[in-house]
Amino acid sequence: MKLFWFILFFFLVPGFIKANQFAYFLSSKDHHAYRIDLVKNEIARLDSNSNWAFFNSLKTDSTYHPDFMKTAEFTVLQNTNSNIIYIFQECTNQIYVVDLTNFKLMRKDETYYRGDNCFAYRFFRGDKMYSLGGYGFWRTNNHLIYFDTKTKEWESVNAEGQAPSGMYHGFVSYFPEKDVIISFSNYSTDVSTNYGILQLDQTIYQFSFFTKTWTKLGKITHPVIRQILEDYSYHDRRHLFYTGKYFVFETSSNRNGIHTYYFINPRTLEVLEYKDLELKYARIALGASQPQNLSIFIHGPWLLNVLQNPNPESPDSFLYINFDDLAANATFIGFLTDLPWYQSDWFFASVLITLVSLLILLMRKIKPNSSHKEALKPHIQEVKWDIDPTSLRLLQAILTNQNTDGATIDEVNRILDIENVAFDSQRYRRSSMINQVNQTLALLTGEKNSIIRVNSEEDRRQKRYKINPNCLTLLQSKLNN
Incomplete structure (x- = not known):
């Protein structure tokens, strides 16, 4: 009989155990990191001892119907100057909203299926929410969709032109002043093509909401940046972030010591480089933070880093940085579309002039020698x-x-x-x-x-x-x- 109850307990109890469902955000008002527990319906704040302390409970009503995957990951989006926190469940695009004014937790969508938008780029265009690209159903996509508040479903935006074949772990940004999207260095994959190998596309694309058209602006040819992005694994790209003005990233070899940060201005395609020679940010590693042990929180240009081994002589256990200010002290190193010196027009012109001069000189002073020509052939x-x-x-x-x-x-x-x-x-x-x-x-x-x-x-x-x-x-x- 005891064995029966043990077996029953073994099989039934795991069904009632829920995985932790956390969403994190950094407040631009008080510069604190917060954690939203979507299972317990409460908010915790990171204290000075790097512990999560209870902050406030969240209220729900009878219309609230969560549907979390056991291995769910969440992306948080904060509209400018708003107390509303938008939480997107990856791979489903379910939308959960937390109102920090009355501490109410709501679900906005009626989505009931698993989607193809894992790690899509999400943004506000006015008051409307959009999602672009992502991965799901064994392939990437280039779909631009928006959330219809009337139907509470995601709807597609019809487009034409030269769109990227897939948009996954790439650089994407929306410019409200021009009403366009810029995207480059995207990954794409499809299990029915080339055995599903991830393909890196270094083309620069632009989408205009006015014409609903994708166009190509060129390719990434800057020798330093192109090589860094080719060496970057798509897993590491999850740690890239966009300040609203710059894309910020560092090489995968930057782990300790002197860090080199690269800034790309997608509006002008300028590339900046900042070397931390004074070791101010030696204990920061953008790729070190993991979902199970977050140490970096980002909102806009602001980054909060939890110091793992704080200086015992200093009361500070956090490092708070504005990366837009850091970019102001960075060095301009060219544009994304700059060609390496050996591919530039002036280089080819100089080579051509040199070759013509040598040819004239050889024709005047040296007679053709078949044996000599044979010796010049590479072995x-x-x-x-x-x-x-x-x-x-x-x-x-x-x-x-x-x-x-x-x-x-x-x-x-x-x-x-x-x-x-x-x-x-x-x-x-x-x-x-x-x-x-x-x-x-x-x-x-x-x-x-x-x-x-x-x-x-x-x-x-x-x-x-x-x-x-x-x-x-x-x-x-x-x-x-």
Whole structure:
């Protein structure tokens, strides 16, 4: 009998246990961080000892009907000069509203399904709420939708033009003075295209509410910023923030010590750089804050950082910064659309002039010499063989199976030690490794793709990896030596 009650308790009790459902916001009025508990219906405030202290309870009425996912994440939006806090549940776009005047908690929408707007960009256009892009149903999207207060549902905005294929973990901002949206450096993915690999689009887009049209403004060509954004993982981009004037981010290598912050003004596409040489902000890391252990709170240009190891000689346990003021002391380093020096017009002009001058000089003083010309040709085989052990094992495995059906995907996963990671991560890391090896071998073999993917002869739905026949002999000789 005891065993029966134990089993009953084991299966029934977890159904009554609810995960914590917290939404956080930073008050621009008193500069305190607050936490809204959507399960207990109460607000807590972060005290000077970095503890959440009860602040006020929240009232609800009979119309309040929450619908939280167990792993829900929330985005908070505060309208300017308002006591209203808007809370969006990610991936559903459910809207919960807290009125700080009467401490009432309400739900505004009638959404009953799971949506495709995980980590979408949300903003106010006047008094109307909009949501743009996001992820869901195994793909990203570029949908612009608005919340209809009459139907209490999200409705789409019809548009035309050259829209980004997906808008996910990118830079997006709305300019009310021009009534336009600027967006760039977006990720997109679709499981039915290119095996669902995340694609980074460095194009700069603009949407006009007046014409309902997307247009392309150019590409990100600034050599420093383009490289930083390509190296940035899409997970790290969750820590980027927009002050209302600047996008603020730092390189993924900025963890401790001297920090370098980059500011992008989306209205002018100016790029600024701030180096914290005085170590004023050495204990801040934009990417260190996690949902389970928040240490950074942001609202507009203001950032509140909870000091993990405060100075015992100082009573301060927080650091409060206005990043717009920080940008005023930053150094201008160009525009997003600046070309690297080796791609600029003046560089090509100087190269052209130099080449013409050398050609004239050679034609006057040197007779054609076929043997000399032959000596000038680059010898691909003399390129230095420099390849890491993992890539070497991968090549050896593929060569071993070259005369059969080729190396299988499972064999490649085993060599890369990614057998136990998620399927999507396997594809991404496998593709990244193959591309890396091909880039390394390009100078040696003269081929863009030394490793190629082919259909299995036994089952054309399965893929195999083989060595490009054009460089098979060269790679065999290199590996044998």
